[in-house]
Amino acid sequence: MSPTTLSSNLNKINQRITNACQKINKNISDILLLAVSKTHSANAVNFAYNLGLRHFGENYLQEALVKIKQLPSDITWHFIGHIQSNKTKEISEHFSWVHTVDRLKILKRLAAQRPSHLPPLNICFEVNINLQAQKSGFPMNDLSELIKCIQWLKEERRLKLRGLMCLPKLTDNLEIQRRNFQTLHNLLIKLNQTHNLTMDTLSMGVSHDLESAIYEGSTIVRIGTALFGKRK
């Protein structure tokens, strides 16, 4: 992708975010644009960096490590892929955020492996809103393990609980999009109240549904295709 195309894509996304924020009287600075760079080259990430983007999301550890080594050190890297337990050490060492924690075992490993010279690792719990089979995330109809994670985190200093993340089934139906995101927002409010937490992050919305996500309170939209084009 040429820098010109990337620049024009970024303008379009920023316009979409601005329009959505205006509709609900929200400040655009309250929304973080996370550029999802999986399958795209370090070169493409560097173009995006030169356009001012500083937050990038990656799904595959080995691919991410190659880019992290080559790219400027003031990039904030977010891990947004499914987490296998043998990958937690490098995730904990090289990322600032993990959006896809979905079991206690992973949480414990990330905490134990977070290097002490780094600030706490920012954590979001992934919730499987639509109970899709073969999908990651705590199932929305049984949050017992998620509650265990919350309780375990109270004593933990190497991790900082930031919020919730979801990737609902893609649909063109705007009402269904909004209902899914509203479900996640309501869960965040309820968990904050019940467990006396201060979670401030809703990681929701992709290229296809970022407006609905923003209307329902998203604070991080994760945008791949609309920015970098089709995945390789």
Ligand SMILES: *Cc1c(COP(=O)(O)O)cnc(C)c1O
């Ligand atoms: C790939 C991916 C995205 C980006 O999706 P687009 O439709 O390309 O914007 C966002 N979130 C997660 C978890 C992803 O895996």
